[in-house]
Amino acid sequence: MGFVLADGLSYGVGANKAIFLAIASDRYFCLSPELNDAFLAFSDGQIVDQHHIETLIADGIIRDTIGDHDIRPVRVPVAERSLATRAARYTMAVRSPIALFDRVYVKRVLAKKGLPRLLTRDLSNLLYERSERGAEDIAEIVEAVHAAGRIFGAKDQCLSQSLLIRRQMQRCGYGAALVFGVRLLPFEAHCWLQRGVTVLDDHHEHVVQFTPVFAS
Numbered sequence: 001m002g003f004v005l006a007d008g009l010s011y012g013v014g015a016n017k018a019i020f021l022a023i024a025s026d027r028y029f030c031l032s033p034e035l036n037d038a039f040l041a042f043s044d045g046q047i048v049d050q051h052h053i054e055t056l057i058a059d060g061i062i063r064d065t066i067g068d069h070d071i072r073p074v075r076v077p078v079a080e081r082s083l084a085t086r087a088a089r090y091t092m093a094v095r096s097p098i099a100l101f102d103r104v105y106v107k108r109v110l111a112k113k114g115l116p117r118l119l120t121r122d123l124s125n126l127l128y129e130r131s132e133r134g135a136e137d138i139a140e141i142v143e144a145v146h147a148a149g150r151i152f153g154a155k156d157q158c159l160s161q162s163l164l165i166r167r168q169m170q171r172c173g174y175g176a177a178l179v180f181g182v183r184l185l186p187f188e189a190h191c192w193l194q195r196g197v198t199v200l201d202d203h204h205e206h207v208v209q210f211t212p213v214f215a216s
Contacts, residue, residue, distance in 0.1 A: 002069030003042075003053075003062045008116075012073050012181070013040065014211030019182050020061070021213045024116055028182055028189060028213070031061070043071045076179055076212035077127055079204035080197040083139055099148065099168070106163045118163055119178070124215040127177045129196045134174045141168045142201050158191050158202075165201050166193055176200055181210025 005011070011020040018039055020029050031039055038052035039061065056062045062071055109117050145165045162178055169176060176193040183190075192207050193200040194215075199207050 002065050002067060003071055004065045004067070004069075005071050006060050006063050009061065010074050010214040012076075012211045012213035014182070015184065016040070017184070018043075018073070019184070019211060019213050021180055021182075023119070023214065024114060026115060028187070035059075039071075043073070045069075074212050074215050075127075076177075076194070076215050077197050079194060079199045079207050081199070082202070082204045083135060083142065083198050083200045098171075099144065102164055102167050103148065103160075106160055106167065110160065110163075115159075119216045122216050123166075123175045124177045126175050126195050127179075127215060132198075134169075134172070137172055138169060138174055138176075138200060141165055141172070146201070162191050162193050162201055177215050179207075179212050180214040181207065181212045183210050 008023045009020060010023065011018050013019070016036075017030050018036055020031075021027070022029070030036065035052060035055060038048045039056060042048045042053065042056070053062075057064070106118065142165055145161055145168070166176055166178060176195045178191060179194050180189065180191045182188065188210075190207065190210050192202040194207075198204075
């Protein structure tokens with residue numbers, strides 16, 4: 001018997017702290033110092049006190065499984081370059097019926113059904129993509145969505161914009177991983193699109209300040 005993370009839970013490690021994201025409730029949290037040390041040791045394959053294992057199960061952090069033991073943190077290659085380096089430009093594509101429909105659709109689904117409904121496909125494998133196929137097309141999509149964001153505004157700007165960009169990319173036959181990251185002191189959460197080591201809708205020097213906690 002092994003152990004895996006509880007369903008809907010993901011985490012990353014920053015400053016020797018496990019930082020968790022519960023996707024369905026959009027909740028970030030850390031463990032107590034003692035339990036954090038036990039969890040990190042357990043995730044590294046070390047033997048820990050049975051009491052700590054039982055506490056992690058009771059707190060909904062891990063669960064047992066008949067499969068392989070795997071409670072590793074999310075793995076995201078360190079971003080090395082950025083695609084979206086040009087200023088956002090207003091074009092007619094910003095006000096196209098499809099673009100407007102996508103914006104309304106993402107907003108309504110986030111509000112009524114939550115993020116998991118928009119993450120039906122796991123594209124985290126694209127974090128290891130080396131091809132730059134469609135870079136020019138993707139750059140145009142990013143520019144258009146960013147320009148529209150300045151016009152329409154958006155709550156949780158980075159999330160809604162990244163979801164919009166990925167939705168329009170998929171319509172054109174492209175894909176990218178959606179990455180969530182956090183930084184502590186003060187706490188701040190952020191998300192971005194990444195393919196390989198290239199950040200598509202932000203600057204790589206900005207996103208490397210965040211510890212990845214989830215990718216899809």
